[in-house]
Amino acid sequence: MINLKNIHKSYTVRGKVVPALxxxxxxxxxxxxxxxxxxSGAGKSTLVRLINLLERPTQGTLVVDGEDILSFDDAALRSFRRNIGMIFQHFNLLHSKTVAENIAFPLRIKGEKDNAKIDARIDQMLDLVGLAKHKHKYPQQLSGGEKQRVGIARALANQPKILLCDEATSALDPQTTRSILQLLREINEKLKLTIVLITHEMDVIRTICDRVAVIDSGKIVEQGPVAQVFLHPRHPTTRNFVLEAENSSDDDLAQTIGQVSDGLIRRLTFINTSIEQPVLTQVARECDVDFLILSGRFGKIKSTPCGQVTVSVRGDIDRAKAALVKLAGAGVIVEENF
Ligand SMILES: Nc1ncnc2c1ncn2[C@@H]1O[C@H](COP(=O)(O)OP(=O)(O)O)[C@@H](O)[C@H]1O
Ligand SMILES: [Mg+2]
Incomplete structure (x- = not known):
């Protein structure tokens, strides 16, 4: 749907070149x-604004929905942009207009004049985002979460193929964040909409994304399926994001491991079938070993339950090794270097 290749973007501020991507x-x-x-400052907003050409790259190729949009003239670009909706951290609603008028805005810009048609579309959008009873209110009469729902309704009014979300939940409390993420997920499934979601919060990524890219100083430093990046982060920036979300750090873990004097130190990852079986205790019994748990985290990645523990395997060395082989055989990912 979206393909960016070797994209460079720099801004010129008072004669000085500021690289962004x-x-x-x-x-x-x-x-x-x-x-x-x-x-902050990594280049996320610049990236998202390139996708609908609110910014033009200094260099590189950009193909969206099979089209080389950099070659478009103004008219082609205007109609192309209707395929892309966008929502923002601070909602960017028109304060002097009601909820209904905010949602109608992109339809009127497009040139729609049939009021009955516009009204039907408004009602459809309000149902989708669960705001039917707020149709005639003004933005200042709504909570943050409700404002973002209006933002989503407005972004989707023209039936776009892509929704860009720039820190769309960063101004919201955790509970409201969850409800907005849930709504985005429903919309993605119901409308088969492609969503690009920019955030500085790993929990947002974990909750709804399928794949993730980590951007640092205008470059993608790591990308892949969320489960892979979340459970086996490689780049230091990614590790920091993941560990921050767990209120932990590489130093904490190193310190804990440093205090452990015996046993084989391994990281065990449970995902899919291995999380549903009591494999750890079974293997401990069968191989006559003990597991000392040094750190651990359990939760869901999108809909998939998973867990990860760092352990010291205690007991006779051959039995400990046999236990690790058994764990691997049961689908647990066993890592010595992590
Ligand atoms: N309109 C602009 N003019 C000049 N510099 C900009 C502009 N927008 C962004 N930048 C610079 O580009 C870099 C990336 O910014 P941005 O894309 O906003 O990052 P993020 O959204 O990740 O915080 C920063 O160094 C920022 O100062
Ligand atoms: Mg930004």
């Missing part, structure tokens, strides 16, 4: 929820 490659598959995570 430095040779970025990215491809987003039709119908997926693709997350981009990075720290």
């Amino acid at each position: 430095n040779g970025l490659d990215l491809s987003v598959v039709r119908g997926e929820i693709f997350g981009v995570i990075g720290h």
Whole structure:
């Protein structure tokens, strides 16, 4: 759906060149929820604004829905942009207009004049985002979560193929964040909409994304399915994001491991079938070994339950090794270097 190759983008501020993206490659598959995570200033907003050409790259190729959009003239670009909706951290609603008028806005811009048609579309959108009873209210009469629902309704009014979300939940409390993410997920499934979601929060990625790219200083430093990136992060930036979300750090774990004097230290990852079986205790019994748990995390990645523990396997060395082989045989991912 979206293909960026060797994208460079720099801004010129008072004669000085400020690089924002430095040779970025990215491809987003039709119908997926693709997350981009990075720290402030990493280039996330620039990236998302390139996809609908609110910014033009300094260099590189950009293909969206099979079209080389960089070659489009103004008219082609205007009609192309209707295929892309966007929502923002601060909602960007028109404060002097009601909820209904905010949602009608993109339809009127497109040139729609049939009021009955517009009204039907407004009602359809309000149902979708669960705001039917707020139709005639003004934005200042709504909570943050409700405002973002209006933002989503407005973004989808023209039936776009792609929804871009730039820190769409960053101004919301955790519970409201969850409800907005749930709504985005329903919309993705119901409308087969491709969603590109930009965030600095790993939990947002974990909750709804299928794949994720980590952006650092204008480059993608790691990408892949969320389960892989979340459970086996390689790049230091990714590791920090993952560990921060767990209130932990590489140093904490190193310190814990440093205090352990015996046993084989391994990281065990449970996902799919291995999470549903009591494999750890079974193997402990069968091989006559003990597991000392040094750290652990359990939760869901999108809909998939998973867990990861770092253990010291105690007992006779051959039996400990046999236990690790058995764990691997049961589908547990066993890592010595992690
Ligand atoms: N309109 C602009 N003019 C000049 N510099 C900009 C502009 N927008 C972004 N930048 C610079 O580009 C870099 C990336 O910014 P941005 O894409 O907003 O990052 P993020 O959204 O990840 O915080 C930063 O160094 C920022 O200062
Ligand atoms: Mg930004």
